[in-house]
Amino acid sequence: MKSWRQRRVDVAPNGWPAHIHPVIQRLYAARGVSTPDGAEHRLARLHSPALLGGMDRAVALLIDAIDRHQRIVIAGDYDCDGATGAAVAERGLRLLGATHVSHVVPNRFVHGYGLSEALVASLDPTPDLIVTVDNGVASVAGVAAARARGVRVLITDHHLPGDTLPEADAMVNPNLHGDGFPSKALAGVGVMFYLLLAVRAAMRDAGRFPDGEPDLSALLDLVALGTVADLVPLDYNNRVLVDAGLKRMRAGKACAGITALIEASNRSVSTVTATDLAFAIGPRLNAAGRLEDMALGVACLLTDDTAIARRYAEQLSAINQERREMQAGMVDEAESMVARAAHVDAVGVALFDPGWHPGIVGLVASKLKEKLHRPVMAFAPAGDESDELRGSARSIPGFHIRDALAEIDAKHPGLILRFGGHAMAAGLSMQAAEFPRFAAIFDAIARAHLDDERLQALIQTDGELDYRDHTLDLARQLRFAGPWGQAFPAPLFENIFECASWKPMGTKHLRFQLRHTQGGAPLDAVMFSCYDGTPPPPRFRAAYELTVNDWQGRESVRLLITHLEAV
Numbered sequence: 001m002k003s004w005r006q007r008r009v010d011v012a013p014n015g016w017p018a019h020i021h022p023v024i025q026r027l028y029a030a031r032g033v034s035t036p037d038g039a040e041h042r043l044a045r046l047h048s049p050a051l052l053g054g055m056d057r058a059v060a061l062l063i064d065a066i067d068r069h070q071r072i073v074i075a076g077d078y079d080c081d082g083a084t085g086a087a088v089a090e091r092g093l094r095l096l097g098a099t100h101v102s103h104v105v106p107n108r109f110v111h112g113y114g115l116s117e118a119l120v121a122s123l124d125p126t127p128d129l130i131v132t133v134d135n136g137v138a139s140v141a142g143v144a145a146a147r148a149r150g151v152r153v154l155i156t157d158h159h160l161p162g163d164t165l166p167e168a169d170a171m172v173n174p175n176l177h178g179d180g181f182p183s184k185a186l187a188g189v190g191v192m193f194y195l196l197l198a199v200r201a202a203m204r205d206a207g208r209f210p211d212g213e214p215d216l217s218a219l220l221d222l223v224a225l226g227t228v229a230d231l232v233p234l235d236y237n238n239r240v241l242v243d244a245g246l247k248r249m250r251a252g253k254a255c256a257g258i259t260a261l262i263e264a265s266n267r268s269v270s271t272v273t274a275t276d277l278a279f280a281i282g283p284r285l286n287a288a289g290r291l292e293d294m295a296l297g298v299a300c301l302l303t304d305d306t307a308i309a310r311r312y313a314e315q316l317s318a319i320n321q322e323r324r325e326m327q328a329g330m331v332d333e334a335e336s337m338v339a340r341a342a343h344v345d346a347v348g349v350a351l352f353d354p355g356w357h358p359g360i361v362g363l364v365a366s367k368l369k370e371k372l373h374r375p376v377m378a379f380a381p382a383g384d385e386s387d388e389l390r391g392s393a394r395s396i397p398g399f400h401i402r403d404a405l406a407e408i409d410a411k412h413p414g415l416i417l418r419f420g421g422h423a424m425a426a427g428l429s430m431q432a433a434e435f436p437r438f439a440a441i442f443d444a445i446a447r448a449h450l451d452d453e454r455l456q457a458l459i460q461t462d463g464e465l466d467y468r469d470h471t472l473d474l475a476r477q478l479r480f481a482g483p484w485g486q487a488f489p490a491p492l493f494e495n496i497f498e499c500a501s502w503k504p505m506g507t508k509h510l511r512f513q514l515r516h517t518q519g520g521a522p523l524d525a526v527m528f529s530c531y532d533g534t535p536p537p538p539r540f541r542a543a544y545e546l547t548v549n550d551w552q553g554r555e556s557v558r559l560l561i562t563h564l565e566a567v
Contacts, residue, residue: 015035061169096214134157136166351364469546502535524559526560542563
């Protein structure tokens with residue numbers, strides 16, 4: 001049984017225009033936005049790039065490299081944030097006049113994570129400047145290797161720093177200690193975009209654009225995709241970036257690769273939302289980095305040829321389907337492991353199977369975290385003929401997973417070989433023989449920080465919806481409001497319904513006809529991955545999203561149920 005809680009509206013909505021539905025006003029107010037200003041996502045209201053620490057030095061370094069026609073290599077990462085960030089960097093620098101720009105993305109099975117020594121050694125010819133995107137703050141050895149070869153290094157990253165910083169020539173990261181930038185939530189692609197804005201501003205001030213400055217807003221579709229896919233909090237600044245990128249996509253102005261990925265995922269360009277980016281587009285890019293080589297993903301985002309983009313998108317979709325099948329098998333194994341072992345009593349759950357794929361363990365941890373409402377770490381062999389394990393961690397509110405790893409590292413030096421991450425997700429490496437000891441220590445740390453209340457799964461809703469508000473107009477407004485995402489959650493309502501009829505869809509899904517207890521017409525509803533052969537209760541409380549069903553071009557209201565309990 002899960003506990004239900006309604007989001008509080010502490011300040012009444014005020015000053016909204018009449019065409020904005022009162023429910024929308026209430027939803028914004030429950031997320032801390034009580035006036036229209038907080039929902040007006042104007043690019044002019046972005047925080048200034050000048051507020052980011054290290055920006056002056058980074059800008060000077062890039063302009064010098066551009067002016068001297070030096071070889072600039074963008075060092076990305078093998079997830080969606082890193083791939084979009086690499087594409088933003090390469091496209092943006094070319095717009096700003098760079099003539100020798102290329103990119104490299106580490107292969108997780110060959111180079112490891114970030115700007116590693118192995119990645120630096122693979123660079124041929126030797127570049128003059130390496131610019132990292134979405135990595136680098138922990139690359140002490142990699143930066144040292146680059147500088148030993150006479151290569152300058154500019155780090156752009158958003159990950160939390162460790163105790164030792166690399167000796168880079170410049171570093172831009174909103175999460176460095178003492179950085180005064182108001183938003184700590186920028187994704188790696190967002191940091192790179194901000195750097196480009198600062199370079200353009202410096203060039204503009206120097207009179208470098210007599211015929212008009214380059215339009216960097218053309219990169220916002222990439223910024224939006226990377227920001228949403230990386231699950232960073234959608235504070236106001238990030239909502240401005242994401243909203244602007246989504247509007248470019250809906251207007252048909254996205255790059256060829258993103259357009260092809262939208263089409264390959266059977267979404268409509270004209271109605272694409274942040275949810276589509278998170279659950280359909282982003283996973284297709286991420287799959288390449290998990291199972292093969294993210295170079296394919298970056299190539300898809302860099303091409304301007306529609307036919308080539310579609311071919312890349314088809315390849316990425318095929319890899320994603322392989323990832324889905326592999327993930328399903330690994331999750332089944334993990335659930336069986338939990339069911340038959342002492343892990344069921346653990347507060348901090350650590351799982352390992354020698355047959356698991358290191359690129360998929362993060363998804364296994366995520367699924368188990370949702371099921372158990374516990375922080376979960378899943379491990380697989382590193383796959384490089386060493387005795388190392390690679391693990392991915394996912395956490396729950398109230399337990400900062402990266403800080404937990406830092407605490408373990410401080411108390412048990414040498415147990416963890418490498419680690420890094422965020423509050424809700426992290427990665428680490430260790431020797432395989434240390435796994436049992438680590439699992440016990442991780443459980444003890446979790447027990448020390450998490451009480452029974454935090455271990456109680458919570459369904460947080462926006463309260464009941466009047467039956468008269470189950471309208472297509474409100475569903476359409478909800479679709480394009482937000483943008484909804486991490487820390488700015490999609491609206492979730494709760495009501496008690498009578499189940500007028502139901503039937504399976506496929507083998508795991510259900511379709512319902514529901515009656516609101518207050519009256520009104522029957523409502524179409526669906527619930528995915530819920531059916532085990534047991535009929536649903538005749539009367540239940542449901543948590544649901546009010547959505548637009550546009551099957552075969554005909555729009556209608558549909559409830560998307562995420563949880564139900566008999567009443």
